[in-house]
Amino acid sequence: MSYPQPGTPEEKLADVKQQLGLPRIVVICGSTRFMTEMTEADLRETKAGRIVVKPGCDMKSPHEFWSDPVDAEALKVRLGELHRAKIRLADEVLVVGDYIGDSTRAEIAYARSLDKPVRFTHPEVDPSA
Template sequence: MRQHTSDDTTDPVGSRPPIVVLCGSTRYWEQIAEAALYETAAGRIVLAPGCNLKQPHPLWAQPAQAERLKQLLDGLHLWKIDLADDVLVVNPHGYIGESTSREIAYARSLGKPIRYTHPA
């Protein structure tokens, strides 16, 4: 774990950078990665989806594996929302799917500020 010191030039005031969680459909995986890049360059800690189940991979090759992993990932993403200071919804063309809608509702229930990459 990184040790923080008072002479750390990347964080002169001694407070942690804001944490943002990215929400959005993995069908827009490239846009999620781009948003992560911009948020990181802005000095934020980025929490994002960790897997793209729409791309083939041995971890979710079987339907039962994929369903179990989807349930796990959905729960983990809610924990990421809990940890975040705010939410950035990656929604090209205004698209917000069922899972993302659920995540937005959860973030709102916690009073988290929500931003969108495109008008909702």
């Protein structure tokens, strides 16, 4: 007797999300200089019935967690890894803001390498446009 081969982890995740009846998950990306705009995008996406994940730390604003430069650099690396995990979890990406820096450009490239749809609040900044 033949059994179907298990799919990729991504296919399994998509299947489980469908079985659970989860709404679409959107991850917000962009420079943390746009945190206010990210909050507004979060409201709009939530109102539209989507689950939203976004950056949880604005390292441009003072905080004791990143006041030490050595700690801050290590945290930045961990936050980058965490955000890539959010991209893997999400069904789509929403890039907020009218500026794309190196980190956001890398996140867009990563999302596209995973075949995730990418939307922009300012489509003119799409690096592939």
